[in-house]
Amino acid sequence: MAEASAEICPVILCGGVGTRLWPLSRRHHPKQFVAFDEGPTLLQATARRMSRSDAAEAPGGGLEFAAPTMVTRSDFRFVVTQQLQDIGIDPGAVLIEPEGRNTAPAVLAAALHLAATRPEGVMLVAPSDHALPDTAAFHAAVAEGLRVVQARDDLVTFGITPDRPETGYGYLRLDAPPDASGRAARLAGFVEKPDAATAQAMLEDGCHLWNAGIFLFSVRAILAAFETHAPELLAAVRQAVAGARPDLGFLRLDEAAWAGVEDISVDYAVMERADNLSVVPFAGHWSDLGSWQAVHAEAGPDAAGLATAGAAVAIECDNTLLRAESPDQVLVGLGLSNIVAVAMPDAVVADKNRAQEVKLAVSALRERGLPQAEEFPRDHRPWGWFERLALGGRFQVKRILVNPGATLSLQSHHHRAEHWIVVEGTARVTVGEEVHLLSENQSVYVPLGVRHRMENPGKVPMVLIEVQTGGYLGEDDIVRYEDVYARG
Template identity: 45%
Template sequence: MSIFPVVLCGGSGTRLWPMSRGGQPKQFLALAGDQSLLQTTLTRVDALENIRPAVLVSNAAYRFQLVDQLAEIGLTASAIILEPVSKNTAVAIAAAAHFAIQNDPNALLLVLPSDHVIQNAAAFHEAVETGTTLARDGRLVTFGVVPTAPHTGFGYIRKGALLANGQHDAYDVDAFIEKPDTALAIELLASGDYLWNSGMFLFRASTYLDELKRYEPEVARLAQQAYTDASSDAQFLALSADAFAECPSISVDYAVFERTDRAAVIAVDDLGWNDIGSWSALHEIAQQDPQRNALIGDVLQDSVSNSYIRAEHRMVAAIGVSDLVIVETADAVLVAHRDLAKDVKRVVESLSASGRRESVTHRRVMRPWGSYESIDQGERFQVKRIVVNPGAQLSLQLHHHRAEHWIVVKGTALVTNGNREDLLTENQSTYIPVGVSHRLFNPGKIPLELIEVQSGAYLGEDDIVRLEDRYGRAGTA
């Protein structure tokens, strides 16, 4: 009986804007260490015993970022399951359960968010060991964090009877409580009967599917159909869009855990757990100076207290302020009171409503072949810095409204320009006229870097006619 970690990594993470955005959400960012939150999660579970490579469940838009993140830490996945649209956690876990059973009928699933911080890996491993015994006996296990404050941003679990099978700090689940207001949170903490709901679970894949069929038969049916009709290649398993689109959007908590009589909760203390739900949450776990400031990057401060200041690209100077969150990126700066940092999603909603790209993309945009970054733009021109990974290539494409000049500044470029191919090295350039098919390939062993100067009447990313593409993309990219 093996354990398949199921890492849910399709969220958009709008509460950590401007770093976390729709095109590169928080799970792919190094917000609490040298690795991204996703990479830290994968590394932590890889150290468990009797563990299979993780099953990643994510939005199809993030598929190439997932591959890159795995490669950076030298890990592989049992599967990368792609959701055509976001439908919450019940159906996502069901799809992973079908995959696991296909490989091991007795498989256990360890379901984890990809964007949480756990500072005490040893306590996590011990909790999983306890949960494994319960899950083998048919229990649906969740992990409850012993609360340290009357937090209003978490759901709560009321502990029932202590389990009589000798498991330390394992209880029946008596009730799930939605995120409380401050008065209720204080009451829950004082009672000692409640735990924070961590959103982590452990159970037999078959048990979960049985309970899902019992309580949400339509979700179970459509999940199975989406998995049965899925398309696959060497890297990805893409769930059927038709069946998946019909599936109700329901969380695993509501679909199963709040209704089943098989739920058990393990109380975990000293886990160092945080769901990184806001900039204030990051401030809580960051290293702080004597004035309770968390200063990250090139930050100068004078008479500042109780603030989180993060500089990603430029120097940030702050004088005589307190209780602030200041986050600088290449194209946006957030300044907010710590108590209101959770409301940053309202900024994202406003940006989206007005069609501003800052709600979705950074100035540096990731692509399966590398990245591009807008350096300057004006009337009828735009300048970009393009980085192409070794062995990668852009699609064969043409533009109806713009011409392009490419100047190589590092590495080697094999350029298809109409009917000819040119090999360019540092300080060499080429010109791509309007309407001419072209492609860029990096045949070298180091990243290819070049400056692209676009000129023309229209410079939008949707002015691309893709003729061939090794990544199977449609539309712009």
């Protein structure tokens, strides 16, 4: 059994990509890294409610959290660590998946890693992209789950009390309606996403909860469950973890071993086969933000069903969501009804009735080879970010932000020259054998083929405007000679 003083080891799954919230969420910058209001991003909010600094007093005493274990993809590793650092949270480990293989391999890799460092630990596994604002209520539910884990070492899942006949979620079935006190109950089974009539019947019988995809179990119990119900998966993931190599503070799982890992959810691999399952009902607010309709509901629409964000102006609109994502762009809705309008500098999506079909737009853009299908206007890098301001036949203009103390790679280009103008902060620039210290309104020219590097030696972000000229301006025209981030 887990010790009564068990420290909870959060495991945050943040490697997913999706298109249902395009254009705000894209393959290269998915929704977990997006802030849907004036507060933190979804990842940051998830990490906060699973951290020691944000632990609320729950019935029976406060919760103790270890540093979170993050499971993500290589493309997201730097934005994950940057977003956590921005809110003062340092991850205990960041496991890099060579490619997405669903939740079972991700959970298993985290469990195997923790088995070597915290073998008596209790894992709290959660997606990084859900909205769950009532932290105190969440901690109370976790405390109840911890009681069950400590008492009988069950695998605990959390079920959301439904408030509508939702056909987009899976359900958890109980033998009787849950106790109003929020006490855990035995889980009788899982129900796949239902049709409308079945969802209505399950809402009325009171014995079904939405499956939130949040779990609590001891490291020992979940490894035993995989050993019993998915031994081949356990063997493959164990090999990938055993062959993992450190990479700039990250732990990169073995690529060859991972290629043979089955793509399967933790529900299918283990939960639906295990007999030691309990569920903790959660009556607080929760949303998976899985569609623009869900974002509209989360935005708190007024009596007419209108919600706006950013520089959006609504005139005689109802049942409508207007989001303007760029401060330089004003979105005006006139006489709109039942519309989702999300305006970004490079893309717009609309029509609330068909918001679930956004993936069709993404597919159409991808077939045409358009970058808007997957690329975000602001490209996040380990040193900061850049965004395109203008693009012509033989020129491109970018705004570049470099974080304090950050350094870009020493590099050169075969096809373009560059002109840099510092507009905020101070830059240390290497061009060939010369090093320049540039302040605001100063500039430097980088000829084609010359090795160069920029650094921010200051304590505040440095912003510069880069003007590129040449016959080819693609991001793959980079020859790196030195790189503190060890990119290829």
